[in-house]
Amino acid sequence: MAAPSAAQLRELALTEEEYHHAVRQLGRAPNELELGMLGALWSEHCSYKTSRRLLSQLSSQAPQVVVGPGENAGVVDLGEGLLCCFKIESHNHPSAIEPVQGAATGVGGILRDVFAMGARPVALLDALRFGELGDPAQRHRFAKVVEGVGFYGNCIGVPTVGGETYFDDAYRGNCLVNAMCVGLVTAPRLLHAVARGVGNPVLLVGADTGRDGIHGATFASVQLDEGAEERRPAVQVGNPFLEKCLMEACLELAGSSALVGLQDCGAAGLTSSCAEMARRGGAGVRLDLDQVARRELGMTPYEVMLSESQERMVLVVERGRVEEVRAVFDRWELRSDVVGEVIAQEELQISSGGQMVARLPLSLLVEGFLPRRPPSSRPLEVERALRAAPLTGGSPWTLEEAWLRLLASPNCSDTSWIYRQYDHQVGDDTVVLPGWDAAVVRLRGRGDGLAVSVDGAHRSSLLDPRRGAQLAVAEAVRNLSCVGARPLALTNCLNFGNPEKEEVMWQLEEAVAGLAEACRQLALPVVSGNVSLYNDLSGDSIPPTPVVGVVGLVGDIRRLPGPGFAAAGDLIYVVGPGGTELGGSELQRLLGGMVLGPPPELDLELERRAAEAVRQLVSEGSARSAHDCSLGGLAVALAECCVAGGLGAVVRVGGQSIPADGGHALLFGEGSGRYVLSVDPAEGGRMEEVCAGWRVPCARLGEVGGDQVEIVGLARIPLAAAAAARLEGIAGAMAGPVL
Amino acid sequence: MTWRCGIAVFPGTWSERDCAHWVELAGGEPVMLWHAERELKGADLVVLPGGFAHGDYLRAGAIARFAPLMAAVRDHALAGGPVLGICNGFQILCEAQLLPGALLRNSCLQFRCQSTHLRVEVGRGPLLSGLEPGTVLRMPISHGEGRYYAPPDQLQELEAGGQVALRYCGPAGELGDEHNPNGSLEHIAGVLNREGNVLGMMPHPERACEPLLGSEDGLQLLRAALAVLGPR
């Protein structure tokens, strides 16, 4: 084959340098098919060539970790032989092009990652970012993404128990759709994605192979420009029904000794699944493409190898036991075909029409890419922004006005518009429903449960990506503490712009360093994750958006407090450090959007102790309610507790004198590490004692009761007005027809 | 001996395990019935659970009704045996013409998963006669196609014949559009066949079977039904 042109290489997301590297390593020029396979596996999406060296800072060392990064999903031990398997993944680019199907297939993909480990998925979560809802195009995209997430999860029967959603102009061109899945498996049924045992057959099961998403992996690795709509790859339409059957069949086989290895067909399709399985098993795979069932006529080997058709799995089966395995798929009315076998040479060999059409060493395919280390630098504007005053023009609003506007901001408001479109209860195990801090899914046959939360903090990240990543981890941990859960492990999705821009590379480096530091200090192993770069439409990068998902254990699910204040007369406490920073806050966004001023300080050691204290208070039953302060600060958290419980409150904050800014920072500052707790008056002493024991600041603010939320001397709003404002945000914006 | 509850499993069914748990809590013995078989395995009561049988792709329940198992369910129903269809099961029973009417896309055009109140309209047949008419139950719904429809003359017949079993209502049993989550005609949440032995309902009683899940009213419904069936 003649050396490919620059344009051809670009199509494959390969550089000239990478091409020459391949030629050198192979000792010959790769043919077109081989080049396509190399391009896909060396894409950022599959190879992590830019981020890999950074990710090595994240540690998965902890006694509870059974499987760390590198497999389909991470696994932690829950005790008594039960394992929890989870991962988060992005589907940003496909969702930008076709929001319903993009989001749906994102959910489908993460589910496959989890059941590929033999685990039954028990919970889904989604982290979403859009532009602001004043824009009809954003309303459309938001509505359709929610529809897509719901469509897949609802149909397959896995509850979507939580998530987070943020609207900010910075995501107008690039929405973010991250999906997380949590599954359970008993130790003997845990599966691995390996191909081993020379002569063992390789099966492809599930959907037929079509021309879907060819170059999808490379597509996610290059910048989307306006013209992308013209040359976009075929959009994939998900088939959750087929996946449901596939899931049941795979889980039925998980305990069988006939199954050697199982892997889903994700990005780069058969190429990556076979190559990675074989690499892990220290073997090779030979595929006969004539055996691959196709949806369309006339598909070339290139198309078959790079097809990203959904709802397919690759299995390696013990020789002689194919019929037994196929019987299970037959029962589920699923197609299964032997398409190849395990070989001793560590190669991927492809034949078609009786001829070998490609042959690549796995060392080259899987690890032979050239690591990238684009230059990075801290942009000057960051320095200036950090030093600026957070509210340059002050606030034109009274405290009451600002308070109600915050409650009515789609970022703080009630999220039921979203989660009531998701079946969040199927399985009968969701004991804390979405809408509050962390969701809790009980573990059958035991008294305990799993708590899960996903969080991100992109505005702080714009000012200081290191801090932003840490704040995201801290927030997820706080959400878990509020349901009395001890965090076990973390998964993360790093959503960034184009790393070839120096400032984006700097953001990525900083964020990963911050993530590593926070996880170390909070003793959270990182067991899985995903990187999504090139979130840039027309040159505008998204803010650095590391999203973290944390899973924890709740000791006794019968003792969980409900959301919000529980009874009039209960005492209200604020627990944790007293920061009131407005840099990157929601109030700042409402006032005009510029991200300025120092982001919240973070003392990770204090954060850890505060989490311990709150966890103890909640799990021993001393706290009757617990909620953390996040967007909108103390005042919004307080109002949320009131609205959720249907009870007012009277509290005092700060000293006697009114601060110079009229109290905005005191009420709406987003200092990290704070919680609002309420306790029975008899438990006030216990509250103070536990906090003192953990050396965590704790202040009594006031009492639950009345029909107003009152901060004495500063502001008060009627409970009904607060409740109405919370419903206004998302539901209000989405009330009209969605075009 | 306890009552044996057969739980139908179609490809795409997802609440069979939830139903089995619920049946056990109510003191029954669950047994799974695979769609491709023709056996009810001695089931006294047949439950068609929720899910998306065959993906609900053509119309919810349209393909499932032809399953071999459904022939056995039909015989059981025609012989007066109790059959309960929940959510997708209700849709299948309508498609199979074991129940009148049809279930259409929710009028809000969105999937809805939320808690609802239901008013028991008639205490008739083996499944409902253990409950007082007027009783208000609380249990969740979870569907995209739950808007009950029957042609005008048939609707009249249903009302007159005591076939309207459950209606969406407020906490005190009051009717109103604000309590109707899907635009069902006359707020109908569940219907009986003429004989009263086949009940279809969109809400999920099996999700309301423990205080931990927020309500036990679904358990109450099944316990009352098993009590009516009497000792086995």
Add this chain to the structure above:
Amino acid sequence: MTLKPVVNDPQGLAVTQGLHALGYSEVLESRVGKHIQLTLTASDRQSAASRVEEMCRRLLCNGVIEDFHFQVAEAGT
């Protein structure tokens, strides 16, 4: 397949509203139904038509809520 005229069609309503919002005020009504394209072998048009009619009655269409009509065309046309 079209919804019978007496059946409420919220999807059609949403389409109408959407079109009005975009300024297509000339639209009076819209009704949303299904379009199914079957490829099948048959000895002639007539027999194809009678088989398809049967398929519609038995599976494709729910007579309580939907009406159907169909056209037979030879493949390639």
Add this chain to the structure above:
Amino acid sequence: MTLKPVVNDPQGLAVTQGLHALGYSEVLESRVGKHIQLTLTASDRQSAASRVEEMCRRLLCNGVIEDFHFQVAEAGT
């Protein structure tokens, strides 16, 4: 509105399987799309057609995965 020929059509797949299960083995393929019936006022056929074409492009059809075609008929016909 029909799904573009290269796009995966799970609904069509289910219909085909459903028909096969009922014994209609002559069915080779089915594709499921949408049928929208619009009632609108226009001065003539031509202008109706051009408006509808625009509506399809702007709202009714999802050009990423669907194709559309339409017919104009006078009301009452």
